[in-house]
Amino acid sequence: MSDKKEVDDITGVETTGHEWDGIKELNTPLPRWWVWIFYATIVFSIGYMIYYPAVPLINDATKGVGGYSSRGELHEAMDEARAERAGLLEQIEATPVTEIPNDAELMRFATAGGSSAFKVYCSQCHGSGAQGAVGGYPNLNDDAWIWGGDLEAIYWTIAHGVRYDADPNSRFAMMPAFGADQILGREEITQLAHYVRSLSGLEHDAAQASAAAESFEINCASCHGAEGEGIPELGSPNIADAIWLYGGETDEIAAQIYNPQHGVMPSWVDRLGESTVKQLTVYVHSLGGGQ
Numbered sequence: 001m002s003d004k005k006e007v008d009d010i011t012g013v014e015t016t017g018h019e020w021d022g023i024k025e026l027n028t029p030l031p032r033w034w035v036w037i038f039y040a041t042i043v044f045s046i047g048y049m050i051y052y053p054a055v056p057l058i059n060d061a062t063k064g065v066g067g068y069s070s071r072g073e074l075h076e077a078m079d080e081a082r083a084e085r086a087g088l089l090e091q092i093e094a095t096p097v098t099e100i101p102n103d104a105e106l107m108r109f110a111t112a113g114g115s116s117a118f119k120v121y122c123s124q125c126h127g128s129g130a131q132g133a134v135g136g137y138p139n140l141n142d143d144a145w146i147w148g149g150d151l152e153a154i155y156w157t158i159a160h161g162v163r164y165d166a167d168p169n170s171r172f173a174m175m176p177a178f179g180a181d182q183i184l185g186r187e188e189i190t191q192l193a194h195y196v197r198s199l200s201g202l203e204h205d206a207a208q209a210s211a212a213a214e215s216f217e218i219n220c221a222s223c224h225g226a227e228g229e230g231i232p233e234l235g236s237p238n239i240a241d242a243i244w245l246y247g248g249e250t251d252e253i254a255a256q257i258y259n260p261q262h263g264v265m266p267s268w269v270d271r272l273g274e275s276t277v278k279q280l281t282v283y284v285h286s287l288g289g290g291q
Contacts, residue, residue, distance in 0.1 A: 006024075008024065008026055011026060013026045013027065013028055014026070014027045015027060049062075050064065050065060051064050051065055051066040051068075052064040052066060052068055053068070053069065085109075088105075088106065088109045089275045091103075091106055092106060092109070092110055092275045092278050092279065093273075093274050093275045093278070095278075097151050097152065097155045097278045097281050097282070098151050098152060100151075100278065100282055101151075101282070107282065110278065110279045110282040110283070111279075111282055111283050111286055113276070113279040113283075114276075114279035114280045114281070114282050114283025114284070114286075115283050117272065117276050117279060117280050117283075118130070118280060118283055118284070121268065121272065121280075122280070125137045125265075126138070126139075126140055129141070130284070130287055134244070134245070134246065134247055135245070135246065136245050136246060136261060136262075136263035137245070137263070138245060139243070139289075140284050140287055140289060141287050141288050141289050142243065142288075142289045143289045143291065144237075144238055144241055144243045144289070145232060145289070145291065146230070146232065146235055146236075146237045147162070147171050147232055147235055148232040148233075148291065149285070149289060149290050149291035150285075150290065150291045151281060151282070151285055151290070153232070153291075154281045154284055154285055154290065155277065155278065155281040156169075156171070157171055157265070158268050158269075158277050158280050158281055158284070159267060159268060159269035159277050160267045160269065161264070161265045161266045161267035161268070162235075162263065162264065162265040163262055163263070163264045163265070164264060164265065164266050164267050166266075166267065167267035167270075169267075170267055171235055172235070173234060173235030173236065174262060175223075175256075175260040175262070176260075177258065177259045177260060178192075178219065178257050178258060179257065179258030179259055180258060180259040183219070184215070184219065184257075186258070188212070188215055189254050189257045189258050190208065190250070190254055191208045191209070191211045191212035191215065192212045192215055192216060192219075192220070192253075192254075192257055193250045193251075193253040193254040193257060194206075194208040194209040194212065194250060195208075195209040195212035195213065195215075195216050196216075196228065196239050196253050197209070197248070197250060197253065199227065199228040199239060199240035200239070200240055200241060200242035200248070201242070202242060202248065204250070223236040224236050224237070224238075224239050225238075227240055228240035245263070246261055268280070
């Protein structure tokens with residue numbers, strides 16, 4: 001390559017010496033303003049690296065002379081929020097759950113806090129809208145409550161759970177396995193399934209339902225009530241309201257009678273504390289189905 005610089009005839013600008021298919025590259029200098037901005041960004045980036053945490057090390061990173069930390073900023077904001085909430089949380093903890101609705105400010109705070117806690121701890125089973133699901137997850141929006149739906153009953157259920165062996169105060173009720181334990185035969189169980197559907201006014205075999213009337217009185221009425229209305233004190237669900245945890249088809253009801261499924265709900269008071277459990281109680285009660 002010749003040391004002599006070539007100048008483009010048309011533009012009067014030197015070329016770089018590069019050529020592709022007869023096209024020569026002009027050595028057009030960058031605008032001075034652009035160059036100075038580029039230098040400024042370099043200086044700024046060096047200053048940024050010195051002032052803020054920036055350079056990764058093996059187990060950590062440089063701290064920066066400014067001492068700034070986004071985590072630290074978050075912790076400060078959280079501490080401020082906790083300080084603001086501390087008074088209300090103490091009030092909730094000291095106030096009986098039945099009296100929280102009497103204080104408008106406390107009720108608003110408890111309902112909002114309960115809504116947040118519900119999304120974190122309860123929605124996985126009961127659904128984001130508390131609508132529940134077939135398979136043992138109750139809908140918390142309706143007025144069908146196995147253990148009662150007033151504030152005290154809801155509080156106890158959340159605090160101590162259902163069939164949760166680790167909590168001696170947990171709700172506990174078990175339905176006998178009428179088929180698996182050979183208390184009733186399959187034909188009798190099928191008849192009972194038709195009888196149970198008749199209690200809710202659902203389509204059923206009238207002859208089979210009639211044949212099960214005496215069996216229901218002997219085996220079921222003591223827990224579920226003479227009309228299937230349920231007994232909350234015993235944890236016996238209403239089986240005459242067409243609301244089903246494990247399905248309401250004849251074969252699904254028969255399967256539950258034959259060898260019933262029993263859901264388990266953990267106790268929350270030791271995990272979340274008194275205040276959060278009360279907030280959850282107020283929120284669940286406010287959904288519309290609270291008694």
